[in-house]
Amino acid sequence: MPVKVAEEWLNACSGCEISILNTGEALLDLLPHLDFVHIPVLIDHKYFGQTGDKTVMEIPEAVVGIVSGGVRNEEHKHVAEEMRQKVKILIALGSCAAYGGIPAQANMWKNDEVFDKVFRHCASTEPSPNPEHPNVPKWTNSCQALDEVVKVDITIPGCPPHPDWIADAIGALLAGKTAWALPERSVCDTCPVIREKKSGGGPIKRAFTNIDFDPEQGLDKMRCINEQGFLCLGPVTLAGCAGKEGVPRCVQARTPCRGCFGPIRKGARPMVDMMGALTSVGLDPKTVVDRRAIMNRYIGGHGFLAPLPARPAR
Numbered sequence: 623m624p625v626k627v628a629e630e631w632l633n634a635c636s637g638c639e640i641s642i643l644n645t646g647e648a649l650l651d652l653l654p655h656l657d658f659v660h661i662p663v664l665i666d667h668k669y670f671g672q673t674g675d676k677t678v679m680e681i682p683e684a685v686v687g688i689v690s691g692g693v694r695n696e697e698h699k700h701v702a703e704e705m706r707q708k709v710k711i712l713i714a715l716g717s718c719a720a721y722g723g724i725p726a727q728a729n730m731w732k733n734d735e736v737f738d739k740v741f742r743h744c745a746s747t748e749p750s751p752n753p754e755h756p757n758v759p760k761w762t763n764s765c766q767a768l769d770e771v772v773k774v775d776i777t778i779p780g781c782p783p784h785p786d787w788i789a790d791a792i793g794a795l796l797a798g799k800t801a802w803a804l805p806e807r808s809v810c811d812t813c814p815v816i817r818e819k820k821s822g823g824g825p826i827k828r829a830f831t832n833i834d835f836d837p838e839q840g841l842d843k844m845r846c847i848n849e850q851g852f853l854c855l856g857p858v859t860l861a862g863c864a865g866k867e868g869v870p871r872c873v874q875a876r877t878p879c880r881g882c883f884g885p886i887r888k889g890a891r892p893m894v895d896m897m898g899a900l901t902s903v904g905l906d907p908k909t910v911v912d913r914r915a916i917m918n919r920y921i922g923g924h925g926f927l928a929p930l931p932a933r934p935a936r
């Protein structure tokens with residue numbers, strides 16, 4: 623009998639759902655074994671009955687629950703809790719669900735400051751009051767990863783996660799396993815570039831300048847991007863973005879890793895480790911522009927990004 627699956631998106635952009643569809647031929651093999659009972663991106667299903675006549679949120683029961691996006695408002699929290707109650711195994715899909723993702727950059731400011739910036743001090747919009755209406759869900763205090771709100775059983779990171787790992791994780795569940803995780807390797811571990819463990823020193827260059835490479839040559843003839851003096855987050859980022867193929871996607875495109883797969887292991891301190899990695903090749907980590915935001919770009923949940931205490935006036 624097919625395994626029932628419920629899918630939800632919270633503070634998400636739908637890229638994770640596109641990745642599910644991009645699973646391609648592997649998805650065709652899996653589909654006969656899956657019964658999607660709830661997936662708002664594809665199937666219209668109202669939380670409170672098709673005519674809005676119910677007073678209690680209704681998400682059907684399922685064996686596997688997949689949730690993309692972090693928790694940014696009270697509605698996301700409600701849906702996350704409802705999903706947790708209705709499914710046996712809950713998967714956090716993508717780096718927004720796993721770590722807060724890009725939207726958690728807003729955790730560097732208090733909510734009032736974000737609203738003020740967006741609704742009153744944004745060059746592209748007319749100043750207006752905050753949107754307040756009973757039907758507009760209230761923001762939570764910060765943008766949280768899913769596991770800060772409910773228990774998560776499996777995490778498939780990435781922005782977006784690679785379709786290979788979606789198929790792999792679902793295949794493992796269909797085979798009767800209850801756990802799945804990517805191996806704890808760094809992006810550097812899968813990167814074929816030349817490394818000499820030293821750079822030319824000096825301030826970190828911004829990625830507005832092209833890195834040095836010969837388009838006629840393979841990556842094994844290109845010098846490590848960090849060692850060329852740019853910030854590449856490969857040393858502190860979990861490998862897997864290229865799926866089973868292996869070679870990191872941004873480096874394939876001759877651009878630095880920005881850290882979208884998140885930390886290599888739970889409890890890691892990527893910013894501290896990255897500053898150490900830069901120092902070890904002779905670069906000054908203090909010259910990274912906006913380094914708190916840049917080194918925590920996808921992982922601002924779990925308290926990695928929070929408003930700084932106000933500095934005393936001079």
Ligand code: SF4
Nearest residue numbers: 635637716717718781
């Ligand atoms: S992880 Fe990336 S692709 Fe997925 S919802 Fe977040 S921003 Fe979109």
Ligand code: SF4
Nearest residue numbers: 810813846847854856
């Ligand atoms: S720092 Fe970047 S370019 Fe250098 S080995 Fe690691 S992933 Fe590759």
Ligand code: SF4
Nearest residue numbers: 863872879880881882
């Ligand atoms: S190289 Fe880094 S930023 Fe680029 S896709 Fe891979 S993990 Fe994400």
